[in-house]
Amino acid sequence: MAALVAVLIDPKDNVAVVLDSVKEGQEVFCRNGAIQLSIKAKSDVPRYHKISVCKIGKGDAIVKYGEHIGVAAEEIEAGVHVHLQNVQSRREAL
Template identity: 35%
Template sequence: MEPMISTGADALYMNERDHVATALREIAAGETITYRNAAGLRQVTALNDIPFGHKIAIAGVETGADIRKYGEVIGRAESPIAAGQHVHVHNIEGIRGRGDLGAKETK
């Protein structure tokens, strides 16, 4: 049997500028989960089912706002995202590796 790593948390949170935490297990809608930041253990209630390894919002994000994970911008909100909501391709636009951002439109 492999040893378990005890984190005291249900989601991984890495940087004080982050809007999301990463689920360390399957999380059911309505469940209150715990993550740890610099101030200690914090909680948020999941508004949706969150699969293992997916992101959960720990703060509300407005449409068009950048979303940070591990201190880096990973995308832009396509709609308002509430704390506790599943954050994935259905509500964020990825911006990494895109050649069209900032490019002039040609017709």
């Protein structure tokens, strides 16, 4: 299987956006400037969706583009598709 690329927008992000559909077992390379890492997909991830780049504990913030976009509804292992099935909305004071 070919390696795929995902984009980390902010160094604080714990999810990256995949630039093509990912199949379970594929290696995904994430980068943001000097930050580069490789993770093995533990689930299929549709194009332009989020993949976790590290373990995210239940109740922990999901961070994309340097902003909290919700909280983990369950523990999320690195390499897992992050979407409605494992994220809860959380409104924060603006």
